[in-house]
Amino acid sequence: MPEQLKRNGRPRQATPLLSLDSWAVLLALALCLAIWIGWIKHVPW
Amino acid sequence: MASSIALEAPATENIFKQAARLIPGLLLLAAVGYAGRIIERSIANYGKAHHLTLPNIEYVLWAIIIGLVIGNTVGVPRLFQAGVATYEFWLKTGIVLLGSRFLLGDVAKLGGVALALVVVEIAVSLAFMTALGNAFKLKPKLTTLLAVGSSICGVSAIIAAQGAIDADEEDASYAIAAILSLGAISLFIFPLVGHWLHLSDLSYGLWAGLGIDNTAEATAAGALYSDAAGKVAVLAKTARNAMIGFVVLGYAIHWARKEHTEGVGNKAAFLWQKFPKFVLGFLVISALATAHIFSKDQLTNVANLSRWAFLLTFAGVGLRTNIRALGKQGFRPFAVGAVGEVVIAFLTLGLVYGANRFLPK
Numbered sequence: 202m203p204e205q206l207k208r209n210g211r212p213r214q215a216t217p218l219l220s221l222d223s224w225a226v227l228l229a230l231a232l233c234l235a236i237w238i239g240w241i242k243h244v245p246w
Numbered sequence: 247m248a249s250s251i252a253l254e255a256p257a258t259e260n261i262f263k264q265a266a267r268l269i270p271g272l273l274l275l276a277a278v279g280y281a282g283r284i285i286e287r288s289i290a291n292y293g294k295a296h297h298l299t300l301p302n303i304e305y306v307l308w309a310i311i312i313g314l315v316i317g318n319t320v321g322v323p324r325l326f327q328a329g330v331a332t333y334e335f336w337l338k339t340g341i342v343l344l345g346s347r348f349l350l351g352d353v354a355k356l357g358g359v360a361l362a363l364v365v366v367e368i369a370v371s372l373a374f375m376t377a378l379g380n381a382f383k384l385k386p387k388l389t390t391l392l393a394v395g396s397s398i399c400g401v402s403a404i405i406a407a408q409g410a411i412d413a414d415e416e417d418a419s420y421a422i423a424a425i426l427s428l429g430a431i432s433l434f435i436f437p438l439v440g441h442w443l444h445l446s447d448l449s450y451g452l453w454a455g456l457g458i459d460n461t462a463e464a465t466a467a468g469a470l471y472s473d474a475a476g477k478v479a480v481l482a483k484t485a486r487n488a489m490i491g492f493v494v495l496g497y498a499i500h501w502a503r504k505e506h507t508e509g510v511g512n513k514a515a516f517l518w519q520k521f522p523k524f525v526l527g528f529l530v531i532s533a534l535a536t537a538h539i540f541s542k543d544q545l546t547n548v549a550n551l552s553r554w555a556f557l558l559t560f561a562g563v564g565l566r567t568n569i570r571a572l573g574k575q576g577f578r579p580f581a582v583g584a585v586g587e588v589v590i591a592f593l594t595l596g597l598v599y600g601a602n603r604f605l606p607k
Contacts, residue, residue, distance in 0.1 A: 225523075
């Protein structure tokens, strides 16, 4: 328990499995794959 | 088996519940961003129909203004807050997808110049902000957080540094509030100064990427100037973000020595943990585009997805900027941040002028 506390007494938060950055990279790569395979044929702008 | 199902069910439900909580805010981001698009198009159509030359104000500005008005009048209701907070995620997704619009050769050439400027900018900014913090008698760790936030990449750098040097949350909140407020101001001032100085898209994009601290604001300020400037601003800001691990590691070692604490064990692991992974994603997509993996139409689709991701980001920037909070923060941290930002803006502008002849034409 003491190891879970920082010196200033705040409890450490549990580290998520993947960072926000990593999730963003995974989503972007998945979208690129979907476009490359042809699942996404047209993205309007 | 039964027990494992019994144990797993609540976790699955939790994920679905968490995802469902994001939907209202995501819809709000999309509505605000798309309203910006509609206003941009309506003005352009009106000008065409009435043979008027109206200024082309990008949807970016409208989305931010609508967001600011909502966020600072009626406020963002609790129901929408979780979804609105995802704007950072869309920013990073947009940056990775934007890699499709750069060939690796351009990244190496422009990124190389940007990286050289970033090293100078970070060294001078850190030294100046530290001296300024000491002159204003700020707490040393608050000075460190402000220095890291204004020299590298705003909020992410402050959060990374806070954990690494074990600073108080209150100091981090001050530093984040100062950096966000100044970022919001820079968002409007940088394009005005850029137009006044007749900066090219390339020079302006570099300046915005080097001079504005938070990635979302730097991206928006670039896009407000032009599409091409937006691309360059993202590249320069990404080069700056890539330095975060090295600077935070340096400060972690400095503070551990000063306070005689344990310090950083595995430095390589520390650097990897702090390194912004979206920079790698950006390079991967750029490499795929360079290798002609995608057809021309597919590249357009990837680029358009990036634009949609940025649309959500810009709406989030407006919705999350709290003008009232500007007055609530301490005067001295804000003054240090403001003086530092002005000096860094001049410094980076000088660097960009100096680097002009090394830039690709």
